[in-house]
Amino acid sequence: MSEFRMPSLGADMDVGTLVEWMKHPGDHVTRGDAIAAVETQKGVIEIEVFETGILDDIRVQVGQRVPVGTVLAVIRTGNEAPAAQTVAEKPAAAARPTPPVAPVAAAVSSVTPAGAKITPAARRRALELHLDLLALRAGADGVIGLREVEASRAAPAATASRPPGAAAKPGIDMSEMRKAIAAAMAKSWREIPHYFVSSTIDVEPMLAWLERENARRSMPERLHYAALLIKATALALKAVPVLNGHRVNDVFAPSSQVHLGIAIAMRGGGLIAPAILDADTLDLADVMTHLDDLVVRVRGGRLRSSEMTAATATFSNLGEDTADTLQPVIYPPQVAIVGCGRIVERAWAEHAVLSTRRTMVVTVGGDHRVSDGRAAARFLGHLNELLQHPERL
Amino acid sequence: MNDADLERQVRAALYSVAPDLESEPLDPDRRYRDQFEFDSMDFLHFATELHRLTGIDIPESDYRRVETLKGAVAYLKEKRIAKGGGDA
Amino acid sequence: MSAMRRISYREAVREALREALLRDERVFLMGEDVGRYGGSYACSMGLLAEFGEQRIRDTPLCESGFVGASIGAAMNGMRPIVEVMTVNFSMLALDQIVNTAAAVRHMSGGQFSVPVVIRMATGAGRQLAAQHSHSLECWYAHVPGIRAVAPATVADARGMLWTALLDQNPVVVFEHATLYNDEGDLPAEGDLAVDIEHAVVRRPGRDVTLITYGGSLKKALAAADALAAEGVESEVIDLRVLRPLDTPTLLESVRRTHRAVIIDEGWRSGSLSGEIAAQLAEQAFYDLDAPIARVCSAEVPIPYARHLEIAATPQAEGIVAAVRSVLRR
């Protein structure tokens, strides 16, 4: 028997509204299945079950808004007998206290500091206690266990209270999303001393290669230039670790993996930056597949929780018919963001020859507490180099 | 297959990419990206979906020709004739 | 409360055999050297004189033959107890046990049962090298249709046999060869039968769960004593039954302690310890505060030389180290 709870999907999520049960009581569910959809400030997110068994005893009905950690349903595993039907208001079992449905709930993050390992028991205990995982300090061995959680509980600094969100209604609530973006960006701009470093990059070789490549690819296999930029950005980040990771508790933890957040605009406003995991290791076709999938799901309002929390840096591309440069704002706890302006044909002087080239201004926004402009310049150098040889990506 | 059928196919491709557009008025002469928030990724999805629905291959160099509803219908018509395709 | 008496594991096995022979006329004991020799581990000493050759049957060295015969006798109204000298030798009877004893009930559509008890010594620790020292319990625990038990205490050695005889299914009993001289206290009289379904907490504790069975139990308990001196309270669970596993008892404990160390004299790869670890990961993942740890035999046929045999098999020191690692100490 296990409890399926309202998950915490971000540092700024404290409550969620259940908008859909994708499985019914008695249905078999498998670990990894998305079984419910929850509306947050950021939109409707499908939530996964981490247990295999039978969905039993749904405790929160569609439309109900509940704090993070609330038991949504019970998953029956093994040969247990079905639970007696319970009413939604049934108090949680004493052994596993569910969080009180209080007007003010604590902000809880399921993101752990990059590089830190957290044990399953510690993660669950922290959620029960409404502790922000980002605020937990790992032991000397880099592990957050029950011991560290209990220690943090004693130190109240680990929790942060947030005002309760406004009442939700089904669908994507743009005002909620605006609020969430506002909160995150205000915090970022207030706390992070940004610096910006730009380069104009000759993207003619990239586009010429892409045109040749797409001419020989079948339509479903064609690549968008964003896929090349993403792959090149991920590789360049890998080469400049000081831009890739999380800064938590005044400590920067670089990440050995590059989970590149992709800023995707919602129609009607708003922005979500789910991650392509291990973007540096994917080939272009895979990057394209992931990108397609993310765009479709963002615009369809369906994201998975793990995609929302994993990013180690973010990539933002303004796109065609937009503006020349983008000076992006960092999404904490990340420490860098890469912004691409539109592709513009410019006069280009090289080796004393003047010609026209398609070019793009790429800007790195960096956290000055963690890195300096020189690091961003190094990144741009790598990126430029990579884009001159698109066939190698 | 007449123009109305072709238009239905173009609209189907469009709405599969952006279901929220279904309730919006669509000007057949304006580029989608000028009427809606429709970026190049959306456009790529649209072109791919149109290919899937019609079987017609659209080279990148022809993308410009299917950027409006009217243009897309005309393009499909031309390609179908070129292919010698009937209503079979 | 009746008076207690102190007897050895070997005597407990002998008493259990004697009780079974006295209580049920259908019971007979069969195996290599169980009669005149008194059993290769002297468990049946004196029984031939008391019960005669019909019921204490010395067999030739033909494991497949006499184990197979015991299966037939069990299907035809008798309650045979078979002794196979060691689990290594039982390989010669594996065909009969797996292909016949375990399968007959199911493949006959429930028409025939095989209520046979097959006892065998198992395990290392006496420098008998690679053909007499292995712990192959896992192979039997793999097979549906078999109940596999491992008495680790004098009380279980005394009490499991009768319950096993009441079971309509083939029961394979693993007696770790290093246990025969161990002593324990038992009531002087009364029904000493014990259940063969549940694992038992041999020592309660809050910090870590040590899961083990058979000959490794005393090593785990010794490790728990040593750890107690460091302030670590280990809960020690004796599986007792290797198939079907009493997973609920394990889960209950691990959900409390959040940490598990499995001690299994079998080799690590493809082992009972692996099965237990998998079940804990499947069913108690969110309760774990450390990776599951295992202390198993090294992946080598058990060597003869003393120091190599010790190095190859689980020891209390290794268990202590594993516990420290899961406690991150």
Added chain:
Amino acid sequence: MSHSAGETKVRLTREHARELMRQMILIRRFEEKCAELYTQEKIRGFLHLYSGEEANAVGVMQALTADDAVVTTYREHGHALARGLPINAVMAEMYGKVTGCSRGHGGSMHLFGAAQRFYGGNAIVGGGLPLAVGLALADKLLGRPHVTCCFFGDGAAAEGEFHESMNLAALWRLPIVFVCENNLYGMGTALDRAESVTDIRRHAESYGMHAETVDGMNVVDVEVAARRAAEAVRAGEGPRFMENHTYRFRAHSMFDPELYRSKAEVEEWKKHGPIVRFTEWTLDNNTLHRDDIAAIEAEVTQLIDEAVAFAEQSPWEPVTDLLRDVYAPREAGGAVAP
């Protein structure tokens, strides 16, 4: 001495008689030392002694060439020494030292010697017989004129593997000499309580194999019979079977109260032990003298003392090598399919 055996003659020279005597005494004294060392816990595990049966190993080995193969059981100290495994390496193995003939991995029950084509003591009763069938099959397939000699006890005759191996060897006419050392007890179970037919030779005959009964307490008889069998096998006549009647003077292993036989029975057999009989016979016909035997004893004592000293001084295998020799390395130059 009654070696009425016809066609194969043994030239029992003084030197040969001395060598037979020396080997039997070496085995006897070596094992007596082992029993002593066992009580001192220098040797551990099971220790199965061959005392009383020495004529079998010593006699049979005379008929084998250096290229022939030997397979035996867990009571194999005598076979190992008679086959020429270095006594120091055998004693070191008893100690579990890295200088032992099996690096201390095997101990008393698992002596191996590749240089002597000695394919080991096998501690699973009957387990050596199919192995011998395979060794002989390979020799036959490779066209080598070698003989495989397979020793086993009377207890093995009850195992399925015994019968399967008899059949295969006869069916394929393999070059094997099977030597059943019938010492009347399979551990503690008397032969007539384990076998419906106690003439084990007749089992072999039922598979169409030539078989004979031999006095396993008479080393010359054993040698004559073994030479006869080996020659026939080498001539391509297929496998041969010897049932050697013998007796073990000591318990099955060190931990055996011998409830299954009487002291008187043992004492009676000891009067007709192979060393006693061969000594009487060689002294009676002046082949050897008392001085010769005293010299052999002295020589053997020295060898054993040296072997013990060697074993004592030898190092243990480092624990870091625990996983050594679990897998063989890939054969050099072997072709591997892509």
